[in-house]
Amino acid sequence: GGIITQTPKFLIGQEGQKLTLKCQQNFNHDTMYWYRQDSGKGLRLIYYSITENDLQKGDLSEGYDASREKKSSFSLTVTSAQKNEMAVFLCASSTGSCQNTLYFGAGTRLSVL
Amino acid sequence: AQSVTQPDARVTVSEGASLQLRCKYSYSGTPYLFWYVQYPRQGLQLLLKYYSGDPVVQGVNGFEAEFSKSNSSFHLRKASVHWSDSAVYFCVWPNQGGSAKLIFGEGTKLTVSS
Numbered sequence: 001g002g003i004i005t006q007t008p009k010f011l012i013g014q015e016g017q018k019l020t021l022k023c024q025q026n027f028n029h030d031t032m033y034w035y036r037q038d039s040g041k042g043l044r045l046i047y048y049s050i051t052e053n054d055l056q057k058g059d060l061s062e063g064y065d066a067s068r069e070k071k072s073s074f075s076l077t078v079t080s081a082q083k084n085e086m087a088v089f090l091c092a093s094s095t096g097s098c099q100n101t102l103y104f105g106a107g108t109r110l111s112v113l
Numbered sequence: 114a115q116s117v118t119q120p121d122a123r124v125t126v127s128e129g130a131s132l133q134l135r136c137k138y139s140y141s142g143t144p145y146l147f148w149y150v151q152y153p154r155q156g157l158q159l160l161l162k163y164y165s166g167d168p169v170v171q172g173v174n175g176f177e178a179e180f181s182k183s184n185s186s187f188h189l190r191k192a193s194v195h196w197s198d199s200a201v202y203f204c205v206w207p208n209q210g211g212s213a214k215l216i217f218g219e220g221t222k223l224t225v226s227s
Binding site: 031033035040041042043044045048050056058059090092094101102104105106107 | 149156157158159162203205213214215216217218219220222
């Protein structure tokens, strides 16, 4: 088995601040994902990466940067936090084929004051 | 646009009753399709997946789903729900049929009443 670890669990930021979220997986999976989940809503894909140093934009990439410097880690940066923004950011990984299971982390809960 | 749609944002059923959660897809080919579940205060987990063969696929905890190409649907079913099935259920589709870009439907929040 493996695990996906997201840090921090809770992140409080100020408007305009640059904020970085981190994700580590020990499944040795090729593909990693960042999703955003707003309260009561579905998941929206921000970025995904099919291998080390690869980045692919999702439908919600504007306002975010991502980095995949190692196979095991995938970080997400909110380039300028928006006032009163609240969301949960979920990291996931899979072996890469679209047939395969996504494994999710517990999430990072963001609040912007 | 190609997508998946879950037309019911919320569903309430009584414990012991049968359940159907709807998912419609819009894609010209035969898609891969998944159902994921998000239990309260837990991470998302795979329930079941379809990518070929028998249109009825079995998942965990007594759930099954039926793929219908004629109806462009992949509805989730359970014969008898338990209070612990209360959760949010997501239909998921790899954009353009075979890519790693996995797109989630809006989700259906299931409440099982006792």
